[in-house]
Amino acid sequence: MTPRADPAGFILANTRIHAVPHAPEIRLHLADEAMELWQKTEDDLGALGLPPPFWAFAWAGGQALARYILDTPELVAGRRVLDFATGSGLVAIACAKAGAAHVLACDIDPFAKAATRLNAALNGVPLEVSDADLLQSDPPQVDVLFAGDVFYEKPMADRVLPWLDRARAQGSDILIGDPGRSYLPKERLTRLATYDVPVNRSLEDNTIKRSSVFRLCPSGPQN
Ligand SMILES: C[S@@+](CC[C@H](N)C(=O)[O-])C[C@H]1O[C@@H](n2cnc3c(N)ncnc32)[C@H](O)[C@@H]1O
Numbered sequence: 001m002t003p004r005a006d007p008a009g010f011i012l013a014n015t016r017i018h019a020v021p022h023a024p025e026i027r028l029h030l031a032d033e034a035m036e037l038w039q040k041t042e043d044d045l046g047a048l049g050l051p052p053p054f055w056a057f058a059w060a061g062g063q064a065l066a067r068y069i070l071d072t073p074e075l076v077a078g079r080r081v082l083d084f085a086t087g088s089g090l091v092a093i094a095c096a097k098a099g100a101a102h103v104l105a106c107d108i109d110p111f112a113k114a115a116t117r118l119n120a121a122l123n124g125v126p127l128e129v130s131d132a133d134l135l136q137s138d139p140p141q142v143d144v145l146f147a148g149d150v151f152y153e154k155p156m157a158d159r160v161l162p163w164l165d166r167a168r169a170q171g172s173d174i175l176i177g178d179p180g181r182s183y184l185p186k187e188r189l190t191r192l193a194t195y196d197v198p199v200n201r202s203l204e205d206n207t208i209k210r211s212s213v214f215r216l217c218p219s220g221p222q223n
Contacts, residue, residue, distance in 0.1 A: 018032065026093050027119075028090060029088070076095045076100040079100055175216075
């Protein structure tokens with residue numbers, strides 16, 4: 001069976017269960033250094049037109065958000081939340097564990113949808129998971145919207161920021177987790193917390209990435 005026909009089977013065959021380094025309360029199906037999944041996917045799945053396996057890693061921005069949510073459960077307890085660009089589902093799972101009333105996790109990669117479902121089951125939490133491109137319509141009405149590690153390339157950043165602004169104008173609280181990627185809109189953010197996050201050496205330039213949780217603000221320099 002091709003990976004495209006059986007994403008869950010591909011994920012289970014190419015990952016191992018690991019505790020998330022900076023949020024060990026959560027376990028995920030992740031690639032490790034030994035698995036070279038990124039390269040395998042570039043070679044094998046790239047030929048099939050599939051994107052890189054973002055879903056197989058707990059990215060620095062997502063780990064920072066997950067830590068913040070688990071340590072500040074009142075932020076989401078009893079509230080409706082969206083984890084935009086969920087990847088593995090890490091931030092969404094943190095929200096569910098912290099007592100969110102409803103968690104929607106979205107990512108346009110169907111493998112991320114499958115990974116998020118597997119990871120939600122692994123952690124015993126209920127999530128709604130979607131692979132629709134939510135950027136093409138008005139943001140859903142949620143109390144808190146999370147975006148972990150989404151400012152790594154310009155085309156995406158150019159689409160995401162105006163959409164987050166629309167969500168903010170609708171009344172959502174917007175929290176961003178990021179290690180200082182190139183297109184992070186720093187001038188629009190208030191920093192809430194900073195952590196030294198262990199990351200995958202094969203993907204990043206270091207084994208630790210200093211990463212922060214920010215709140216999106218209306219305009220002007222914050223701090
Ligand atoms: C660097 S990963 C971050 C994943 C996760 N938030 C984390 O921090 O571990 C970026 C994710 O953005 C997703 N993505 C890209 N464009 C998207 C879009 N238009 N809507 C939703 N997700 C998108 C990718 O599929 C990928 O899973």
